[in-house]
Amino acid sequence: MLRSSNCSRAFALALLLVAVSAADAFAHCFVGPRFFPATLATDDPCVADQMSLPTVAWSKTGDVPPATEWDISADISKRITEDFGITISDTWSNIHQPGGFTKAGFGNLDTTVQYQLLKDGPHELALLVGLAVEWGGTGAIDSGLATPWSTLTPTFNFGKGFGDLPDSFGWLRAFAVTGQIGYQFPTRSFDVDSGTFIPQVLVYGGSIQYSMPYLKSEIHDYQLPDFINHLFPIVEAQFATPVANNFGNSPITIGTINPGVIWVGTYFQVGAEAVFPVNHASGTGVGFLGQLHLYLDDMFPTTIGRPLLGGNSTPPQKLSF
Amino acid sequence: MRKLISLSLFAMSIAVAHAHAFLDHASPLVGSTVASAPREVSLTSQNLEAAFSSVQVTGANGARVDQGKPQISGNTMRVGLKSLSQGTYRVRWQALSVDTHKTEGSFTFSVGGR
Secondary structure, X not given: OOOHHHHHHHHHHHHHHHHHHHHHOOOOEEEOOEEEOOOOOOOOOOOOOXXXXXXXXXXXXXXXXXXXXXXXXXXXXXXXXXXXXXXXXXXXXXXEOOOOOEEEEEOOEEXXXXXXXXXXXXXXXXXXXXXXXXXXXXXXXXOOOOOOOOEEEEEEEEEEEOOOOOHHHHHHHHEEEEEEXXXXXXXXXXEOOOOEEOOEEEEEEEEEEEOHHHHHHHHOOOOOOOOHHHEEEEEEEEEEEEEEOOOOOOOOXXXXXXXXXXXXXXXXXXXXXXXXXXXXXXXXEEEXXXXXXXXXXXXXXXXXXXXXXXXXXXXXXXXXX | OXXXXXXXXXXXXXXXXXXXXXXXXXXXXXXXXXXXXXXXEEEEEOOEOHHHOEEEEEOOOXXXXXXXXXXXXXXXXXXXXXXXXXXXXXXXXXXXXXXOOEEXXXXXXXXXXX
């Protein structure tokens, strides 16, 4: 890969992917009969009370020779109102270069505020907007794992299940897709220390997922083993493309494609994905991503699992049937 | 972090009375074809709140073929059916779990050949 400034650029973009993912990737999401699990690398389209502890990633960088990188992150998401929530997250990284050099430390603290624009149950459609902030100077700047400048990333997310297709589509109705796009603005345009411009970056990605619970409860109960009926086979993809103020830097897009599976229980989920870099600047070989995710709203429905403001202590409405 | 994990696992172990009311089992089975007309539809879910859980069964023409308010016993909700002829029927259900989480869904089953 990547030497000198190109190396720094790719590493910074990789950190960006980690930061945006960690900040945005978690929410407990029911839309009509559709459940969108918390995806590991990208975001799902709901605000909720959630906690991921931990998310673990292992990969090899695109350096020559490649360094081995571990990222361990934690986050907590809390609804302020029914439709407005905040996520706080951070990531600890350890990067071991061949030859014995190792750097480790925390990245910058990330916060994300999100607003639920829409939850359309009959069409299994959810829309979400948010603003992610990476707070500069709150991480290990000396180790190169964090930046002294902050970044702001307005984001838009959507989720769409295909359960509203005609019954003749059969098992295909269990598919769903999610997507996200964000535009990252750094609070500085130039890094004096490295003498490079700090680009504005388009961050985007999504997932295609298949819901075995949906297949069982909405389409056809094949009486498969219970473990199978809790699975979501999934493929996620995430990308970052510098689009402005990138003078002298590589314009290359980095990203990964992550096939995996999520097992969903009543109070928590466990996910694992392989991580395939889309090019050499994005990494070397196949990495791994795993996560334990807790549904705080189900675990603590009367306390920390409900919105701080406007939550109901009684059933919200009498159902129509 | 270790304390947080321990606390979370403890919470999961004691929180048995909560969570969304997922559909665990249906009779007739979701998407199945049964040879003879069933007399009732039963849905098994978690933590049903009787006052706010409901089920509706309709035929191909949209007419209701259930006999009204469902009976809830434990985690099972049952609704009687009128005499069904051969055809496909849709079951729509909504459930409120004891912690006020709402869950809904629908599925079809068929009587006789399709």
